[in-house]
Amino acid sequence: MTPLLDVQHLTVTFERPGAALTAVHDLSLTIQPGETLGLVGESGSGKSVTALAILRLLQPPGRVTSGRVLFEGRDLLSLSEAEMRSVRGGRISLIFQEPMTALNPTMRIGDQIAEALTAHGVSHADARQRTVELLDAVRIPDAARRARDYAHQLSGGMRQRVMIAIALACRPPLVIADEPTTALDVTIQAQVLEMLRELRSRFNLAIMLITHDFGVIAEMADRVAVMRGGELMEHGPVRQILRQPSHEYTRRLLSAVPGMGRR
């Protein structure tokens, strides 16, 4: 089966006068349609930079120095900026960790969801109707009224649901979720993860789930890739990585998780 996303030998470098830092080194990974790949690592491992490189959102001095990002048969790195804009949000969406900073504080949330649709050619009238459906899909009660709220009127969990609604607005086959539940309380995290699982099977959604939390990985991922210092340490099916990690670093990370193997 052709993978949905096929990252080949990706290298990202941050160049400053007199110094170059390789944030991602020769990284290769694939995601099949409908599959969830967990990308695990600590700060500085290069996991978020990988996500930004795939979507070509790296800010200078960061740039991709080699590699290919094949998605639906095209190399994203060779697309024009206009073509790339239709991929972002249309075919691949991004969910950020902190919904308060990712949402526009001066725009009603309904308008922000509608904007994601109209930016990809949906008419305003259709967008308005789809907005309410999307808020329903992410289980925001009383969606029609809530669409008129601003981000600050919502709780953290609700904001993250709105972010997910925006990400799913154009029914993309792939969502990159960068620490989507890290800022949330554990009971809210459980609700959001449950909702993501449900939406995933409903829309046959592939997810690249970036996290530092092996608990979230165990709840969500089919396969896992472990990164450290810009390199892939190991990757494999979730059960294999959690039960028989072959790399010393993975074992160390797992043993640092409190309560591993208990309850």
Place this chain on the structure above:
Amino acid sequence: MPLLEVRHLVKQFSRGGGFLKPSAATVRAVDDVSFAIDEGDMFGLVGESGSGKSTTGRCILRLIEPDSGEVHFRGENVLQYSKYRMRLARRDMQVVFQDPYSSLNPRMRARDIVEEPLIIHQLGSPQERRARVAELFGLVGLDSAHLGRFPHEFSGGQRQRIGIARALALNPAFVVADEPVSALDVSIQAQVIQLLLELRSRLRLTLLFIAHDLRLVENICNRVAVMYLGKIVEMGNTDALFANPTHPYTRALLSAVPRLDPDEPRTRVEFDTSSFDRDVPLREIGNGHWAAV
């Protein structure tokens, strides 16, 4: 006699209102909280955001003044202390904050940050203080070659070690650790926790460990209290509480913690927040195990 005993602690905040406008409502952030910590205990206070766990910790140290209640430390109610006496009492009651990025003065060198409590309490000569700071650096596993560095030159884990060294400078008997590792990477968390456990047995510390991470508390605390909306809803010895969680909120919280085994069946318990009755008091349901049911 317990080292610390909190009785009927209450702290209200007003919300709504605004400039020249009477406030619309008050929120009881800490609502009639009572518990006791024995000498040598590692007491875990867990809850989600807004549960009042940090406010409780701060009220105990009078970093926030509670509205009513009593905080007995070594048998004396510190809420009745004068400002001066409270300052003396704080030699024995210290705090480690969550965020090692905002809790250290960026313009002070590490050595000065650790020395400051000694200066404030007028302890030792400059030479003695310098020796004490070097000793503290060693105690928390920092390299004394880095004494002259500024906070930004340290990693997050190292900064938290500086925060711990500062808290220990006055040789306190009791330390409130308010989410001391939640801003750190997992592998660094494990190191800092290890350090706290070592220091606890070496210096015979008593700790109030405030956290949102149940797995962590289960592993390191011998007693635990679960807070929800300003109330303790369940409290007991860690083993008993985790073996037999009784309050619906504790159960919901435990069931929401991600499991590390993908094949373990998940049965998530929803907590019906509308069913929460604030007026149900804690009652003993087992040996040293209390629940508001």
